[in-house]
Amino acid sequence: MFLNENLVLDYESGTKSFDISFSIADGKNQTEHTISINVTDENDNIPVIVQNPDPINVNNNFAVDQAIYTVNANDLDTDDNTNLSNWRIVGGNELGLFKIDPDTGVISLAKKDTDNHLLEIELQIMVSDGELNSQISTITIIMNTLMGIDDLHLTENDFILYPNPSTNFFVIKSTNYSELLSLQILDYTGKILIVNDKYQLNSPVYHNLAKGNYILRIKGNEVNKSFKLNVK
Numbered sequence: 001m002f003l004n005e006n007l008v009l010d011y012e013s014g015t016k017s018f019d020i021s022f023s024i025a026d027g028k029n030q031t032e033h034t035i036s037i038n039v040t041d042e043n044d045n046i047p048v049i050v051q052n053p054d055p056i057n058v059n060n061n062f063a064v065d066q067a068i069y070t071v072n073a074n075d076l077d078t079d080d081n082t083n084l085s086n087w088r089i090v091g092g093n094e095l096g097l098f099k100i101d102p103d104t105g106v107i108s109l110a111k112k113d114t115d116n117h118l119l120e121i122e123l124q125i126m127v128s129d130g131e132l133n134s135q136i137s138t139i140t141i142i143m144n145t146l147m148g149i150d151d152l153h154l155t156e157n158d159f160i161l162y163p164n165p166s167t168n169f170f171v172i173k174s175t176n177y178s179e180l181l182s183l184q185i186l187d188y189t190g191k192i193l194i195v196n197d198k199y200q201l202n203s204p205v206y207h208n209l210a211k212g213n214y215i216l217r218i219k220g221n222e223v224n225k226s227f228k229l230n231v232k
Contacts, residue, residue, distance in 0.1 A: 015039070016038065016039050017036060017037065017038045017039065018036070018037045018039075019034055019035075019036050019037075020034065020035050020036075020037060021033070021034045022034075022035075042077075043077050043129065043130075043131050043132060044077070045075060045076040045077045045132070046075075046129070046132045046133065046134055046135070047073040047074070047075045047084055047127050047128070047129050047132070047133075047134040048073060048074050048075070048134060048135075049071060049072070049073045049125060049126075049127060049134050049135075049137035050071070050072040050073060050074065051137060052069070052071075052139060052140075055120070055140040055141065055142045056068060056069045056139065056140065056141045056142065057141075057142050058109065058141055058142065058143055060112075062109050062112075063109070064109050064110065064111055064112065065108055065109065065110075066108055066109050067106050067107070067108045068098070068107045068108055068109060068141070069106075069107045069139065070104065070105055070106050070107070071087065071100070071105040071106075071107065071125055071127070071137070071139065072105065073105070073127050073134060075129050077129065080130070082129060083129060083130055084105070084127050084128070084129055085102060085103055085127070085128060085129075085130060086102050086127065086128040087100050087101065087102050087103070087104070087105040087125065087126075087127045088100060088102065088125070088126055088127075089107075089123055089124065089125060090124045090125070090126050090136060091122075091123070091124030091136070092121055092122045092123045092124050092138075093121075093123055094189070094190070095113065095190060096110055096111065097109065097110055097111060097112075097113055097121070098110055098121075098123060098141070100125065105125075105127065107123070107139070113143060120140065120141070120142055120143070120188050120213075121140070121141045121143065121188075122138050122139070122140050122141075123138065123139045123140075123141060124136045124137070124138055125137050125138070125139055158174065158175065159172055159173065159174045159177070159201070159218065159223075159225060160172070160173050160174075161173075161216065161227045161229065164227070164228075164229060164230055165230040165231065165232040166207075166229060166230065166231050166232070167231070167232060168206060168207060168208065169204045169205060169206045169207065170204070170205055170207075170216075170229065171202060171203065171204050171205070172199070172201055172202070172205075172218060173201065173202050174201045174202070177201060177220075177223070178201065179220055179221055180198045180199060180200060180220065181199045181201065181218045181219060181220040181223060182195075182196070182197045182198075182199070182218065182219045182220065183195070183196040183197075183199040183205065183216070183217070183218050184196075184216070184217045184218075185207070185209070185214050185215070185216050185217075185229065186214065186215040186217070187212075187214060187215070188213065188214075188215070193209065193214070194207060194209075199218070207231075209231045210231065211231055211232055212230075212231060213228060213229070213230050213231075214228075214229040214230075214231065215227075215228065215229070216228075216229040
């Protein structure tokens, strides 16, 4: 008995058992038999992480160890081949702000970004079914810890960034703050691109940044503020 070479057996999508009847004869007597062949499941499908189309918002009110989001996955296999484990973050967590429970896929805050490094983080996640690994899936997290132009109101000792969007320069204006400030521009990975340790408010800062979004930070005496700088 041979398996038809054109027949592909697949436990998940095909027939799970076959009853085959055959006869045996010796030229005089004949006997008929029926045997059953069962197709068993094989771990041949990788887990597929369910994509979340919307960013996850995290603000300053989130506590360390607080759950942020639960990642889910599907596996077309059955029984023990669908026991998902070893959830892990494989990229986008260079600052160690997040952690994931290896058994449940729950993402939680590992520590607060006290320096306001990032606005948007893309965590790369993987999971295993004990034998096969999923492909990398990206979870986008928006850190609502930074102050943008829409959040600013020009009041005493406050600051405003303009123009924003910017082309090749910007100005930070203050009502009555006159001390020199330390100014930094960072990309979303936290890489520092521009530094000015003696920035004078109300004076222009010229740049040749590529189009995109950046983090602008200013620090000084009792001043520690961040802005979202858009370059068009």
